[in-house]
Structure formats: C-alpha cells, structure tokens
Amino acid sequence: MPLIVAGPVGQDAHDGGPHPERPARVNAVMDGIGDLRLGTDLVQVAPVRPTGEQLRRVHTPVYLDELELFAHHGGGSLDPDTFVTDDSWETAMQAAGAGLAALDALAERGDGSAFVVARPPGHHAERERGMGFCLVNSIAVSAAELVARGNRVLVLDWDVHHGNGTQSIFWDDPDVLYVSTHQWPLYPGTGRPDETGGADAPGSTVNVPLPPGATGDVVRAALDEVAAPVVSAFAPDWVLVSCGFDAHRADPLAELALSSADFGALAEVAVGLAPASGRVVLFLEGGYDLPAVRRSAAATVAGLLGDPYRSEEPTMGGPGLDVVRAAGVLRERSLGVTR
Amino acid sequence: MTRRVVVGVDGSSAATAALRWAAGEAxxxxxxLVVVHAVGLLEHAGLATAPAQEAREDVVRRVVEEAGLDATRLDWRVVDGEPCAALLRQAGGADLVVVGTRGAGAHSGTLLGSTSLALAEHAVVPLVIVPSSPD
Incomplete structure (x- = not known):
C-alpha cells in the first residue's frame, strides 16, 4: 500500500535558532520514514499553492495580511513561544499547501495513506492569531477544503497539547468532528471534557484530557471508549490526524509516557476509523526529541500501512483510566445525556 | 462594589503597570486580588528566556506591598496555559479582569499576538486594559 509524503516542508526554513520547533524535526521524520525502506511504495508530492479563499475559510483576512507583512518585514515574536522569520510566511504557505496536495494525491489514487511532513505546525493557530509555535492552521485548511467538497471530516488530534485553534475554528461546524487526547493541565489550557461544540454543532468536539504519566493503553482507552462511538455515529468521509510526537516519554515539553510503538497503534486506530483506503492524512504537529520523533514516525507510518515494525515496546499501566471514564461521563452530562 | 479583581502578569513592563493599577483598585x-501567571510551552520546559517565575513573584509582592494591599488579600496563581484562555478561566466569578496593553515577547505595532485584544472579544466580565508608561 503506498505512502504519499507531502513535502518535506520547513527542513531548511523558518529557523528560530535555539528553539525546539526547529528544521531538524522534519529531517527526523523523513529519516524515520526512510528507515522503513518503502521503495516504490513511497510517493512524494510537492505542495500546491493555497488560494486566498482556502486560507480565509479558517483565518481572518486581517490576520493573514498582518502575518504576511510581519514576516516580510523580518518578523519577530508573536508571544514568548512563537517566532516569525522573514521566510515564515512562505514556509507556512507551503505547509498548508502540502496538506492540499496530499488530499489531491489520495483522491486521484483512491488508495494508500498520506503524511504531510511540514512545519511550522498549525493546530494552535486560531482564526485571528497564531500562537504556540503555530502560524497557519494547515490541518484546518485541508479539513475546510474537504467540507467545501461536500465531505464530513474527522480531525483526530493526539498531539500532547490540546489543539485549541482547530477546535475553535470548527466549533460550530457540524461537518467536522474534532477529537483530542492531551495532557492536562498543560498549555494552552483548553480542552476540558465539557467543551463539546457550539450551538450549531453540539457534540462535534470530543476532549479527553490525560494526567502526566499516562501510557499508550490509556490513550487507546480514550479513543476506544469515549471517541469511537461518537466517530461511528458521525460517519466521517475522511480522517485527518494532528500527528504530534510530543506525547512520547522522551519529549522535553510534556510528561505523557508513550513509546514509539504506541504511535503505531494509534495510526492503526486512525485507519480503522476511516471509511475506506485512501482517506487518512497525517499532519506533523509537535514532537521535539529528535531520536523519539524518528522512531515514532517510523512506527506511525508502519501502523498506517499495516506493516510490522517495532523499535520500542508498547506502554501500559500508567495513570488515567479513571480520568478517561470520568471524561466520558462529564461529556455526556454536558450534552444532557442521561443513563 | 468590586469584590474580586483578576490581573494577568508575565514579567513585562506592561503587565507590571496593569498589576499596579489592579492592586490600587483592590x-x-x-x-x-487574583494574580495569574500563564505558563507557556517554553516556560513549562524550562526553556523560556523571559524572567524567571521567582522574579515575577518578587515583582508582584513588591508592587502589591507598595499599593498598600494586605497580603492576605493576594491570591497568586501559576497555571499552564495560553494567557487569554488562562485568564478567562480564572475570571469566572470575578468582577473585573485587568491586563496590560502588550505582553512579554509580543511584537508592538501590530495586532498580532495581542492577548488584550483577544480578551476584549471573549471576556464576559468588565475588562480594563492598562497602557504601560513610556520607559
């Protein structure tokens, strides 16, 4: 089964110097994919240029104009976490366009899976502002494009941080189901179980916060017990994944305890939630320990393609199963579900 | 009568001006006075270049003391989160939220990265935005 890699983007650009969100992350992912020796099953596609209309579905014109202007004038800091350089706008456009290219490639082939290997990441970027290392919400641009083509889209976010930007962009959109597992408490501070979607799309957001130390079996339980029934009822046409590797136990920015093998299992879950082959696209988000990113990328792609690959053992026994179940109860209570 | 004032601090001069105003109001x-410091991605990992948390707490205690606020009325909270989300969460039940015009690390001259602007859109309690005095 083919793997379509859209990109790589950002392996030699948008460089903030001594910052964990750095170009080498992209190389680590590509090295991990290379470790699988996919041969002719690996197909690389170049980014397309996103149109203004595609960008404006998820960001305000004012924000887009200011970001472009800011970058062209040399950039600086948006906040203590988020930098902009003179080539950040161009890199962010390529990252968003890589997602669109992945959609087109899969739609044309009708089988396989895709991995958008691009940075800067996007899931923290809201309609009106970038934050948390993110400038343009690439996965949201692709999800909105699929919706415009008449599809229902599941966005599955297993980055260790909650994707506040993606959640807020699709808060009132009944055609996008947003599902997130994330460490709590942690940046950005959103993602409570009772955040379940806006008045026009009640139940279209699923949040399962996890305590520090949670292992792979806990994340799986969150998806199997809380998310899967909602996804099944939603019946997505496409599954887009905010694929962060910062829930790995070696990551310096958070305290979850997954191994690379757990990401492979999560990729298998994503495939299982899709209606058919050719309907799963991964988008690189976080992940800042380069060896862990490399191993996790390899395991994830192997899981995506159904190939055997394991460099670390799956993890289990960490805290959080009770939290997962409580999150399910809180979610149902906030939606007025009675048992 | 104002009973609970929430103010955001991040070590910037604008935030200190907001704290000074909020302490006077309290x-x-x-x-x-509920003083909220939101811990970002880099600070959580010990990679932040902004002043250390201890320094900010020192500033808070000094400013509050100068304003004449009884220490028992100071509630210092350090929470993981993006500043706007953290302040909105802590502002539940508050009578007033106070922030500076421009936080640490944010670029002046544009609306990019503006916590105060985002709060102005989302706050459900009165919001005071305090301009920093020219240095």
Missing amino acids: VATGAQ
Whole structure:
C-alpha cells in the first residue's frame, strides 16, 4: 500500500535558532520514514499553492495580511513561544499547501495513506492569531477544503497539547468532528471534557484530557471508549490526524509516557476509523526529541500501512483510566445525556 | 462594589503597570486580588528566556506591598496555559479582569499576538486594559 509524503516542508526554513520547533524535526521524520525502506511504495508530492479563499475559510483576512507583512518585514515574536522569520510566511504557505496536495494525491489514487511532513505546525493557530509555535492552521485548511467538497471530516488530534485553534475554528461546524487526547493541565489550557461544540454543532468536539504519566493503553482507552462511538455515529468521509510526537516519554515539553510503538497503534486506530483506503492524512504537529520523533514516525507510518515494525515496546499501566471514564461521563452530562 | 479583581502578569513592563493599577483598585474597593501567571510551552520546559517565575513573584509582592494591599488579600496563581484562555478561566466569578496593553515577547505595532485584544472579544466580565508608561 503506498505512502504519499507531502513535502518535506520547513527542513531548511523558518529557523528560530535555539528553539525546539526547529528544521531538524522534519529531517527526523523523513529519516524515520526512510528507515522503513518503502521503495516504490513511497510517493512524494510537492505542495500546491493555497488560494486566498482556502486560507480565509479558517483565518481572518486581517490576520493573514498582518502575518504576511510581519514576516516580510523580518518578523519577530508573536508571544514568548512563537517566532516569525522573514521566510515564515512562505514556509507556512507551503505547509498548508502540502496538506492540499496530499488530499489531491489520495483522491486521484483512491488508495494508500498520506503524511504531510511540514512545519511550522498549525493546530494552535486560531482564526485571528497564531500562537504556540503555530502560524497557519494547515490541518484546518485541508479539513475546510474537504467540507467545501461536500465531505464530513474527522480531525483526530493526539498531539500532547490540546489543539485549541482547530477546535475553535470548527466549533460550530457540524461537518467536522474534532477529537483530542492531551495532557492536562498543560498549555494552552483548553480542552476540558465539557467543551463539546457550539450551538450549531453540539457534540462535534470530543476532549479527553490525560494526567502526566499516562501510557499508550490509556490513550487507546480514550479513543476506544469515549471517541469511537461518537466517530461511528458521525460517519466521517475522511480522517485527518494532528500527528504530534510530543506525547512520547522522551519529549522535553510534556510528561505523557508513550513509546514509539504506541504511535503505531494509534495510526492503526486512525485507519480503522476511516471509511475506506485512501482517506487518512497525517499532519506533523509537535514532537521535539529528535531520536523519539524518528522512531515514532517510523512506527506511525508502519501502523498506517499495516506493516510490522517495532523499535520500542508498547506502554501500559500508567495513570488515567479513571480520568478517561470520568471524561466520558462529564461529556455526556454536558450534552444532557442521561443513563 | 468590586469584590474580586483578576490581573494577568508575565514579567513585562506592561503587565507590571496593569498589576499596579489592579492592586490600587483592590485597595480602593476592598477586593481580593487574583494574580495569574500563564505558563507557556517554553516556560513549562524550562526553556523560556523571559524572567524567571521567582522574579515575577518578587515583582508582584513588591508592587502589591507598595499599593498598600494586605497580603492576605493576594491570591497568586501559576497555571499552564495560553494567557487569554488562562485568564478567562480564572475570571469566572470575578468582577473585573485587568491586563496590560502588550505582553512579554509580543511584537508592538501590530495586532498580532495581542492577548488584550483577544480578551476584549471573549471576556464576559468588565475588562480594563492598562497602557504601560513610556520607559
């Protein structure tokens, strides 16, 4: 089964110097994919240029104009976490366009899976502002494009941080189901179980916060017990994944305890939630320990393609199963579900 | 009467100006002062270049002391989160939220990265945005 890699983007650009969100992350992912020796099953596609209309579905014109202007004038800091350089706008456009290219490639082939290997990441970027290392919400641009083509889209976010930007962009959109597992408490501070979607799309957001130390079996339980029934009822046409590797136990920015093998299992879950082959696209988000990113990328792609690959053992026994179940109860209570 | 004032601090001069104003308001109205510091991605990992948390707490205690606020009415909270989300969460039940015009690390001259602007859109309690005095 083919793997379509859209990109790589950002392996030699948008460089903030001594910052964990750095170009080498992209190389680590590509090295991990290379470790699988996919041969002719690996197909690389170049980014397309996103149109203004595609960008404006998820960001305000004012924000887009200011970001472009800011970058062209040399950039600086948006906040203590988020930098902009003179080539950040161009890199962010390529990252968003890589997602669109992945959609087109899969739609044309009708089988396989895709991995958008691009940075800067996007899931923290809201309609009106970038934050948390993110400038343009690439996965949201692709999800909105699929919706415009008449599809229902599941966005599955297993980055260790909650994707506040993606959640807020699709808060009132009944055609996008947003599902997130994330460490709590942690940046950005959103993602409570009772955040379940806006008045026009009640139940279209699923949040399962996890305590520090949670292992792979806990994340799986969150998806199997809380998310899967909602996804099944939603019946997505496409599954887009905010694929962060910062829930790995070696990551310096958070305290979850997954191994690379757990990401492979999560990729298998994503495939299982899709209606058919050719309907799963991964988008690189976080992940800042380069060896862990490399191993996790390899395991994830192997899981995506159904190939055997394991460099670390799956993890289990960490805290959080009770939290997962409580999150399910809180979610149902906030939606007025009675048992 | 104001009973609970929430103010965001991040070590910037603008935030200190906001804290000074909020402490004065708390003294004048007999309110409790809730000082919120939101911990970002880099600070959580110990990679932040902004002043250390201890330094900010020192600033908070000094400013509050100068304003004449009883220490028992100071509630210092350090929470993981993006500043706007953290302040909105802590502002539940508050009478007033206070922030500076421009936080640490944010670029002046544009609306990019503006916590105060985002709060102005989302806050459900009165919001005071305090301009920093020219240095």
